[in-house]
Amino acid sequence: MNVNFNGFDLIVILGVTQGLLYAGLLLTRYGQYASKRLLALLLLVFSVLSAKILLHTLGLWQNPTLRYFPLAFDLTIQPLLYLYAIALTQKQFRLRSHLVHFAPTLIFLLHAIVVYIQTQTTDDLLQKDLIAEKLAFNRVKQIEDYLSVLSGIVYGYLSLRRLNQYRLWLFDTISDTSYPTYTWLRNVVIVSGGVCLLLTINIVLDAGLGFTTRYFLHWQLFYVYLSGCIYYLAIMGYQQPPFEVAFEATSTRSSENRTSIGLDIAQSRAIKSRLETALDQERVFLDPDLSLNSLADQLNVSPNVLSAVINSEFGKSFRSLINERRVTEVTHRLTDPTYQHLSILGIALDSGFNSEASFYRVFKSITGVSPRQLAEQQALKTRSKDSQKPI
Structure with a gap:
């Protein structure tokens, strides 16, 4: 058996190595956090799926022991990504209550194990292929690919919905700038949708145009993209500090209904006036832990009413x-x-503000410049005015 490396193999190997390295770092440094453990498992599965192609490109498929080795984890990525989103946005997340999401993976993995055990009764590669064919190996893999596309669509939608619910709750009720917005995770979900799209295209090319026996470039592009996903997810996920939020998805239902609260103009303006007094005179915004609920209590109105007034009267x-x-x-x-x-x-x-990173991010998003740049601009204006004064 000859093993020949090329540029494609190197890219995949680097991606696999990156995933395994960061999975190990996450478990050793942040193993006590459920979200970090899920991220480590997600990177591990990404790495395993990327490594599958190396069995063919490096000629390892010709090894009797490695042929049909059970690596049926294709249906694991999207559920893991969805559960990772939940773990980041739910207090005291427990994986045990979500194990049902991995039932399809277990079914296909058991079939792959049966095929592998049966094919190990001989070292003859042709006989192995015949045994695998009798056990419907290729047909089952085809079904697994179809379900992977469906899983990507369903769990991608669920992940984006979860993140949008969290962000709605965050912007509507929390002023604490240390709370993460998880924009990067939303980008990861969108990028993982590219994996689903490329898989769909490749299935069509193989099934409809017979690319399987003539071309391999489309699958190489798929695995290069998969390696890129590993890099992005590993680096971004590892950099995020552990953070436990007090978010419940049910709380967004009331948030979504706040704009429908019926207030006449006089009532709305009266609440707005009290709110402006709290902001301008009592300066409640100086409290880093200020929340919609605490401010509503102070103004003696319900959080729903206060949120509706802020949305309608201030447009934000x-x-x-x-x-x-x-x-x-x-x-x-x-x-x-x-x-x-x-x-x-x-x-x-x-x-x-209660954290340096969030302060600089919020300040620049609102003013367009950094605090230091603004201070320097103001200093220049002051010196310019002073120089124009008559002596």
């Missing part, structure tokens, strides 16, 4: 409203000599 979410006030406060203090003894981070923390 609760989170955006509070963070804009905090950024305005930071901008004022950066140009006020009274606060010159404080660092930029010190000013940010005193203005209601």
Whole structure:
């Protein structure tokens, strides 16, 4: 058996190595967190699926021991990605209550194990193929591919819906800027949809146009893309600090109904006036733990009513409203000599922000510049005005 490496094999091997390395790092450093364990398992499955192609490109399929080795994990990726999204957005996640999602994988894996055991009764490769054919190996793999596409569509939708529910709840009720928005994970789900799309195209090319026996390039592109997914998921997922949120999907139902609350103009404006008083005079936005519920209690209105007023009267979410006030406060203090003894981070923390990373991200998204750039711009304007004064 001759093993010959080429550029394609190297890309796949690097992707597999990356996945296995980060899976090990996640388990050793963050093994106590359910979300990190799920991410490690997801990377492991991605790596195994990527390695499957190496059995053929490196000639390992000609090894009697490796031929038909059971690697039927194709239906595992999308459920794992969905459960990973749940684990990141649900307090005290327990995998045990979600094991039913892996029932299809178990069925196909058991069939693959039976095929492997039966084919190990001989070292003759032709006889192995005949035994596998009698056990409907190729037909079952074809069904598995079809179900992989269907699984990608269903779980991709469920994952995006879960993340959208979380983000709706976050922007509607939480001002704490340390809460992650998981934009990167939404991108991962979208990118994984590309895996589903490429798999669909390849199935059509093989079944409809007979590419299986004549071409291999389309599958090489598929596995290169899969390796890229491993890199992105591994690096982005590992960089995220563990964070436990107090989100329940049921809470979004009330959020979705808040815009339908019936308030006349006078009631809405009265609540708006009380809210502006709380913001301008009581400066409630300086509280880093301020939430929609706590502010509603302070104003003696229901959270649903307050959210509806913010949406209709200010045209923005609760989170955006509070963070804009905090950024305005930071901008004022950066140009006020009274606060010159404080660092930029010190000013940010005193203005209601509770983490450096989230402060810089929010500040730049609202102003378009960094805090330091804004301070320098204001300093230049001040010097310019001073130089124009008559002596």
